[in-house]
Amino acid sequence: xxxxxxxxxxxxxxxxxxxxxxxxxxxxxxxxxxxxxxxxxxxxxxxxxxxxxxxxxxxxxxxxxxxxxxxxxxxxxxxxxxxxxxxxxxxx
Numbered sequence: 001x002x003x004x005x006x007x008x009x010x011x012x013x014x015x016x017x018x019x020x021x022x023x024x025x026x027x028x029x030x031x032x033x034x035x036x037x038x039x040x041x042x043x044x045x046x047x048x049x050x051x052x053x054x055x056x057x058x059x060x061x062x063x064x065x066x067x068x069x070x071x072x073x074x075x076x077x078x079x080x081x082x083x084x085x086x087x088x089x090x091x092x
């Protein structure tokens with residue numbers, strides 16, 4: 001049996017779901033690595049800035065409280081914002 005095609009969760013293609021999952025994993029790894037590399041006094045600041053960023057992400061990409069990606073526009077917004085945040089975290 002070959003790979004399944006077509007829409008999956010919330011109307012996105014399976015390949016798009018995989019791309020978003022990879023970006024989300026990259027964001028998490030980058031954040032965790034940065035947290036481990038910081039002195040304890042700076043970890044609280046990073047954690048707070050991440051929380052603010054997440055709240056803004058939900059608002060700016062129209063994710064809502066349930067953080068669901070419902071369509072291509074939301075997916076593109078999420079991907080762009082996550083890529084920017086990864087860059088910010090790497091420079092933090």
